[in-house]
Amino acid sequence: MNAQDATDERAGLAAALLAGVPVQMTRVLSRYSELLKSWLLDHDSLSLDELLSVANVESLIVVFQRAGLTEYITKFFGATVDQAVVLIKAELADNGLEASLDVGALKILIDRRAVALAESIAGPAAEAVMTAWVDSTFLGKSLVQATDEAVRSVSGKTVAVARTEITAALAAIDRLATAQAGIKAGAAFLYIHPRDSVTRASCAVIAGKVYTLAEIRAMDNGQLPDTLLTCGGYNCRGHFSPTLLPVRYPNVRGEAVDVEKFNIEARK
Amino acid sequence: MIITITGKTVNMSFKDLVSLEDIRMLAEHGVTLMKARITLRSLKADGTPLKPYSTKPISIPSRGVGTGSPLVRPTGVKKKKKSVFFPGGYLQFRASAGRSTTKDLILSGNLMRRLRVKIIVGNAVYVGWMGSKHELIAQQLDTQENQLLFAWSDEEIDDVADRAVDMIMRGLGEPEP
Numbered sequence: 001m002n003a004q005d006a007t008d009e010r011a012g013l014a015a016a017l018l019a020g021v022p023v024q025m026t027r028v029l030s031r032y033s034e035l036l037k038s039w040l041l042d043h044d045s046l047s048l049d050e051l052l053s054v055a056n057v058e059s060l061i062v063v064f065q066r067a068g069l070t071e072y073i074t075k076f077f078g079a080t081v082d083q084a085v086v087l088i089k090a091e092l093a094d095n096g097l098e099a100s101l102d103v104g105a106l107k108i109l110i111d112r113r114a115v116a117l118a119e120s121i122a123g124p125a126a127e128a129v130m131t132a133w134v135d136s137t138f139l140g141k142s143l144v145q146a147t148d149e150a151v152r153s154v155s156g157k158t159v160a161v162a163r164t165e166i167t168a169a170l171a172a173i174d175r176l177a178t179a180q181a182g183i184k185a186g187a188a189f190l191y192i193h194p195r196d197s198v199t200r201a202s203c204a205v206i207a208g209k210v211y212t213l214a215e216i217r218a219m220d221n222g223q224l225p226d227t228l229l230t231c232g233g234y235n236c237r238g239h240f241s242p243t244l245l246p247v248r249y250p251n252v253r254g255e256a257v258d259v260e261k262f263n264i265e266a267r268k
Numbered sequence: 269m270i271i272t273i274t275g276k277t278v279n280m281s282f283k284d285l286v287s288l289e290d291i292r293m294l295a296e297h298g299v300t301l302m303k304a305r306i307t308l309r310s311l312k313a314d315g316t317p318l319k320p321y322s323t324k325p326i327s328i329p330s331r332g333v334g335t336g337s338p339l340v341r342p343t344g345v346k347k348k349k350k351s352v353f354f355p356g357g358y359l360q361f362r363a364s365a366g367r368s369t370t371k372d373l374i375l376s377g378n379l380m381r382r383l384r385v386k387i388i389v390g391n392a393v394y395v396g397w398m399g400s401k402h403e404l405i406a407q408q409l410d411t412q413e414n415q416l417l418f419a420w421s422d423e424e425i426d427d428v429a430d431r432a433v434d435m436i437m438r439g440l441g442e443p444e445p
Binding site: 142143144147163164166167170171174175177178181182184185187190192193194195196197198207208235236237238239241242243244248250251 | 299
């Protein structure tokens with residue numbers, strides 16, 4: 001590939017991204033366009049495949065941030081991502097590549113379930129939660145720093161309560177990103193949780209065992225809705241990680257009685 | 269498909285035989301096997317135990333430590349003290365905070381929870397963490413374990429390969445072996 005081909009590839013990718021952006025962002029995009037040009041120059045020695053590697057996708061998102069795009073995240077970013085993903089896929093297909101850009105974090109932004117969960121946990125702090133999560137996920141900002149900023153933006157709550165709620169919401173959104181493939185594939189989930197003296201009795205019952213989505217939905221941690229995403233409740237360290245059935249050694253299949261025990265222990 | 273984590277790759281030749289979503293699920297299944305080995309069994313990819321937590325004396329900041337919220341604070345913090353000294357090292361700090369002294373890589377739970385498939389391009393699957401902070405921590409932990417922590421054991425590779433064969437057979441309408 002010569003230099004001109006490489007530039008054309010990037011221009012095509014940039015055009016695909018730009019075409020997916022709503023008209024409300026025109027002002028932001030003129031700035032974005034300038035930044036993108038310098039980004040393209042910085043990466044002109046890479047092939048398209050390399051360009052799309054993880055580090056560079058992240059650096060492209062930093063360009064979004066510098067252009068002021070995050071101000072629009074809660075209002076327009078969902079639609080942007082939706083349209084841009086389709087166009088980027090088409091651009092990649094033109095180059096003989098197939099990509100699953102909707103994996104994990106990016107697509108979660110437009111998942112209504114994540115937004116609803118954030119709202120149900122943190123109420124008026126939902127916007128702060130989403131912004132904190134986007135910043136920590138895409139921009140490499142410390143989750144602690146992002147959470148602190150979110151806490152400061154929430155009024156009418158004590159700092160401790162706001163922090164706990166926002167941390168729970170951020171963790172839930174993270175869990176949704178992790179569980180997403182399993183939900184789509186109809187897979188089961190292994191409960192990853194340590195076994196130590198501060199482990200809740202309810203979490204100890206299900207730690208290291210595999211459950212179906214139906215079984216997890218029958219679990220009630222007594223604190224927060226949707227056990228798949230909130231696990232043992234506030235500040236839980238566990239998460240459900242997708243796994244294929246049938247369960248094979250050394251992992252262990254959970255039983256219906258565990259679900260009952262989980263609910264009993266959670267209510268104590 | 270090629271799975272990459274902390275710079276290490278595993279190559280499996282399934283291209284065109286399973287769908288993109290199947291590739292993603294296979295990779296997530298592999299990640300779950302890896303997490304279970306580390307957190308539940310405290311083992312490296314070669315089957316040997318993870319190195320024990322450090323006993324080198326250490327000062328832990330009073331505000332706490334961890335890879336995300338909530339930070340885990342040391343017990344016995346005195347007013348105006350910026351840190352708490354643990355002569356028995358990180359191991360002693362973990363014990364005082366009620367955490368397992370057998371290495372499970374879970375303090376706040378953020379590092380393991382955020383490990384997942386990041387992106388799939390062609391048949392290349394990138395596994396890891398969104399944001400450079402966790403990637404950096406993972407690489408440091410991996411180095412401590414001779415690159416055998418966030419790596420794939422033979423059993424894990426075999427399991428993922430077997431599941432892929434199951435998927436292919438199902439796709440062909442054949443009974444699974």
